[in-house]
Amino acid sequence: MNWPLEAFLSFLAAGAFGIIFNIPKKTLISCGLVGMSGWLFYRSYFLMFDDPIQATFAGAFIVAIVAHILAKIFKMPMIIFSVAGIIPLVPGSRAYNAMRNIVENDYMEAVDFAVQALMISGAIAMGLVFAEVLMQLYFKYQARRTQKKMGFTQE
């Protein structure tokens, strides 16, 4: 696998998706970085453990974490950064193979691909959920610490 090439391509693809979704111009580059980090993490996890579902979960998790951090920095809604990063993880080729096998009347193969596509979609959703919960806990903890520092505690 060619790391710099994949990094460049995923960066370009995520930035292009940013244009399709009309994100603000100054966030295009950071949007590309989100897509790049998600894809690279997904690929390296996939090459290490050879499990597309876990790898997609890890990729979506990283995308959401990076998007949350950027949303805090830019003070903008988090979806602006996460949408384009999620797209490369969508199980396009598996859904396509499922469809092609249905057309060719090979239903056993089709069900196999369709279930994989479904599990990967679920993994994307779970990755987003886990990152969201983690970031919320962290922000709450941070807010409480600043409140304590300023003497605003309820106790």
Next chain:
Amino acid sequence: MAEISEVRRELALDCFLLAGKVMMESGAETYRVEDTMIRMAVSQNMMDSHCFVTPAGIMFSPSNDLPTRFVRIHGRRTDLERVARVNAVSRRLVAGQLTLQQAYEEMTEIEKNHYLFPLWLQVLAAAVASACFLILMGGGWADIPFAFLIGGIGFYIVEMVLVKTRVKFFAEFIGAVAIGTLAVLVVYSGFGNDPDTIIIGSVMPLVPGLLITNAVRDMMAGHFVSGLSMGAEAFLTAFAIGAGIAIVLSF
């Protein structure tokens, strides 16, 4: 509530509903719209306001004994820059940097404008994304020009059919049929190598990524009505694309 005059309250309500409407029309998550409206209401001393947002309409009740207002949301078009701008205005209103009148004026300004990138740039972006995905999904370098062209053409067809018919599923279906036909033709005429990766790459710009993300985040926040309806829309869109490709492959 007593200290807020009638005129000011109406202005505040107009401002909140306008903000919610613009955000919802531009592709924000439901829970973010509710959150923004409630925050703005609290900043204007409406402490017990309630808000219910669905993808089709927004209800806002300033308090128990005042009339509830309602706006209908008609079309939706993904324009995340508008979401970011409304979000910035509401942040400044809550922080006290803007008066209500100024915030309302800025909201009407945002509502009138579109911040869309020009269509040629979007088509170009779709074409570039298709070419990138062709390689990322394991396609060969020789197929790049075809994925580039077919991805751009497919996205353009979807946009055109969407403008003419206003039926999203039909537009996606026609786009997928066009992509499949072109890819198969290119390969049969001996120029392209692998129809599978060309189709997968070119179909990628049509994938409903925003709907998937929004559906998941809304479900998580407990907004099952909008989460399920957006999830259904995403599923139907994916199904329309799949059906379009399947029709081509079955010949």
